[in-house]
Amino acid sequence: MSLQTPRVLPAHLHAFHTSSSTKHHTVRILGTVSALRGDTATITCGADEVTLILKPDSHLQMGKLVEIIGKVTDLNEGGIGIRVLGSTDWGNPADCDYKIYEQVVNATHKLKPIFYDE
Amino acid sequence: MDSGYSNYNNSYGGGGGGGGGGGFMPGEMNNSPSGGKGDYNNATLRPITIKQALDATQPYPEAGYQIDSAEAASVCFIGQVRNISSQSTNVTYKIDDGTGEIEVKQWIDSSAAGTDNMDTDENGGKPVAKNQPELNGYAKVFGKLKSFGNKRFVGAHCVRAVSNINEVHVHLLEAAAVHLFFTKGPVGEAAPAGAGGASAGGAGDASMGGVDDYGAEGGRALPAMSPVARRVYNLLRTEPQSNEGLHAQLIAAKLSLPMPDVARAGDELLTAGVIFSTVDEQTWAILEY
Numbered sequence: 140m141s142l143q144t145p146r147v148l149p150a151h152l153h154a155f156h157t158s159s160s161t162k163h164h165t166v167r168i169l170g171t172v173s174a175l176r177g178d179t180a181t182i183t184c185g186a187d188e189v190t191l192i193l194k195p196d197s198h199l200q201m202g203k204l205v206e207i208i209g210k211v212t213d214l215n216e217g218g219i220g221i222r223v224l225g226s227t228d229w230g231n232p233a234d235c236d237y238k239i240y241e242q243v244v245n246a247t248h249k250l251k252p253i254f255y256d257e
Numbered sequence: 258m259d260s261g262y263s264n265y266n267n268s269y270g271g272g273g274g275g276g277g278g279g280g281f282m283p284g285e286m287n288n289s290p291s292g293g294k295g296d297y298n299n300a301t302l303r304p305i306t307i308k309q310a311l312d313a314t315q316p317y318p319e320a321g322y323q324i325d326s327a328e329a330a331s332v333c334f335i336g337q338v339r340n341i342s343s344q345s346t347n348v349t350y351k352i353d354d355g356t357g358e359i360e361v362k363q364w365i366d367s368s369a370a371g372t373d374n375m376d377t378d379e380n381g382g383k384p385v386a387k388n389q390p391e392l393n394g395y396a397k398v399f400g401k402l403k404s405f406g407n408k409r410f411v412g413a414h415c416v417r418a419v420s421n422i423n424e425v426h427v428h429l430l431e432a433a434a435v436h437l438f439f440t441k442g443p444v445g446e447a448a449p450a451g452a453g454g455a456s457a458g459g460a461g462d463a464s465m466g467g468v469d470d471y472g473a474e475g476g477r478a479l480p481a482m483s484p485v486a487r488r489v490y491n492l493l494r495t496e497p498q499s500n501e502g503l504h505a506q507l508i509a510a511k512l513s514l515p516m517p518d519v520a521r522a523g524d525e526l527l528t529a530g531v532i533f534s535t536v537d538e539q540t541w542a543i544l545e546y
Contacts, residue, residue, distance in 0.1 A: 143308075144353075145355065204422070227395070234421065234422070235422045236423065250437075252436075253308060
């Protein structure tokens with residue numbers, strides 16, 4: 140079976156941490172780039188924020204909606220963040236209804252048989 | 258009984274070939290409830306996830322693929338393009354939607370009108386259609402599930418780029434809704450009662466046994482019917498009756514429907530092989546046992 144990358148919300152990150160029992164540690168998350176600090180960045184996902192550890196060739200742009208594929212990992216300053224493996228630019232955040240994304244994530248985790256292996 | 262049997266044959270339009278030939282048609286329906294109609298009448302384009310495509314089953318070799326025990330003749334899905342490999346006769350994409358990864362082959366048809374701007378030499382003679390998928394960009398794929406050796410792939414009719422993320426989300430929700438439709442039944446309709454519900458629920462695991470199949474056929478075929486046919490079927494299933502079944506006029510009275518509507522619904526159910534005519538062509542019973 141090929142690699143699965145579950146879509147998640149910031150509140151779910153702890154469940155995909157390497158210390159947890161799940162076999163999925165690589166996740167997809169959608170957010171708006173709200174801070175860029177060299178090798179780290181912050182995306183805003185609805186009401187929450189997630190810290191990203193960038194790779195040298197990640198080209199995030201401030202204020203853009205991005206979909207991040209990355210590995211859930213511990214941050215140096217404590218807490219959980221995502222080490223970016225890939226990113227997709229979706230342009231203007233106003234073009235996406237984040238509420239729909241939240242519903243999509245909920246649906247995908249309720250209907251495991253068609254989305255993700257246990 | 259003789260007359261009932263010949264009515265039964267006639268209603269299938271089976272005709273000739275005598276007893277043996279006539280008996281074959283209903284038998285065939287029994288063994289492959291969705292096989293025959295899937296090939297020719299099922300033009301349904303089903304939204305799925307790639308995991309569903311990989312999990313799709315074939316009831317027997319060379320049969321059409323089934324997802325949630327329902328024929329999935331044509332499918333569509335959205336994912337990210339992980340690899341594009343252009344060959345002289347086809348383009349192969351590797352598509353990943355987060356639930357899995359599958360290869361998509363699109364045959365290059367030089368005479369196709371779909372690849373509109375073929376005319377150009379400025380592009381080095383390469384066809385450059387609009388909405389061409391890009392590497393690592395999202396694409397929507399329309400096609401049919403195929404396999405070559407042990408490898409499953411999708412024969413694509415169309416692969417186009419997706420530029421609005423809402424389209425991705427809608428697709429995932431659509432796939433979820435259709436999955437629920439086939440596993441839990443239509444929205445706003447009480448779950449099939451009693452035995453019907455049980456066999457419809459177990460359809461996934463049910464062997465190809467005749468009786469089980471018919472139960473499953475009832476639960477599964479209903480979604481593809483007109484609402485009137487569904488009402489007639491439900492009445493036939495729930496109404497107390499002798500083994501002669503119910504007369505069309507009685508059904509019309511019970512459902513307060515005009516006779517032509519009931520007759521049409523009856524034809525539909527007869528064609529689907531879920532009811533059969535008993536003492537005369539207007540008296541139907543559920544084909545269950």
